[in-house]
Amino acid sequence: MFKILVTKMSLMPAALVCALTCSLFSSSLYAQQTAEKNIVESKQGLVNLRIEVPFVELHSGPSAGYPVVHVIEQNEQVTVLVNRTSWLKVKDKRDNEGWLHEDDLFGLSQQGEAIAQTEISWQDFQNRDIESGVMYGDLEGANFYNIYLGYHFTPVFSAEISAGKALGNISDSNLFEVMLISQPLPDLIVTPYIGVGAGIIDTKPHSVLADSEKRDSTLMSAAAGVKYHLARNFLIRAEYKFSLALTDRDDNEEIQTWKIGFSVFF
Known part of the structure; x- marks a missing residue:
């Protein structure tokens, strides 16, 4: 009887150790499963922001x-990785990571003041009202300098x-001219246009001969060209123009002009 009691008492520590080991293993397994579950949930719970x-x-x-x-442009989406006070660590679709301030998302400075957005969009280019520019080219072998001012009724x-x-x-x-311009495909990046117009040309010959007198003629013109939105409110313009100078002589004078230049719009 005494031996049996001693044997049972000697087996109790071993059983206790086994029970504690099983309990710790179960707790560790549960903690690991919980951690994995939290990681999955955190990945699924990442916030995506659209830059407005x-x-x-x-x-x-x-x-x-x-x-x-890095710079993130309008309408792109970013994923928020870390939120530290008012700063967000984000990642874009190209896996570029960086930090931005919360106020940047609302067009505000870090002092809460509104930032004047001077970025000119493609929509602003299409809906421009005033356009002005300078051009340089060739008019029948002569150096030609030109300035113009235009008003857009529609795109x-x-x-x-x-x-x-x-x-x-x-x-x-x-030369002084007035032209009506049509851009039949205003949505293209390189915008073609055609135009018709009228004006006057005042020609002064260098020669002092009697038959080389100064003359004024009426111009009838047709033009074709392209415009390209370069950046902000700047654009490049290239044009070919065919003009007919109506003279009092037997034959009217044909004039061809090639020119290219820069313009700004408002």
Whole structure:
């Protein structure tokens, strides 16, 4: 009887150790499963943000003192990885990571003041009202300088007035024209256009001969060209124009002009 009691007492520590081991293993397994579940839930719970302002700058750290490493443009989506006070660490679709301030998402400075958004969009280019520019080219072998001012009634139709100066070896000319422009495909990146117009050309020959007198003629013109939105409110324009100078002589004078230049719009 005494031996049996001693044997049972000697087996109790072993059973207790086994029970504790099983309990710890079960707890560890449950904790691991819970942690894995939390990781999955956190991944599923990541917040995606859509950038509504023209652009957002990503810094290398959670402060304005860190350098800008990436720029996220409007309508792109980013995933929030870390939220530290008012700074968010995000990742874009190209896996670029960086920090942005919460106020950047609302077009505000870090002092809460509204930021003036000067970014010009493609929509602004299509809906422009005023366009003005300078151009340079060739008018029948003479150097041609031209300035113009245009008004857009719609994205398709516009009117413009222009003044030009042609400097040649034989004569110099001053041109003044009014044109009606049509852009039949305003949604294209490189926008083609056609135009018709009328004006006057004032020609002054360099020669002092009697038959080389100064003459004024009426111009009838047709033009074709392209415009390209370069950046912000700047565009590049190239044009070919065929003009007919109506003279009092037997034959009217044909004039061809090639020119290219830069313009701004408002």
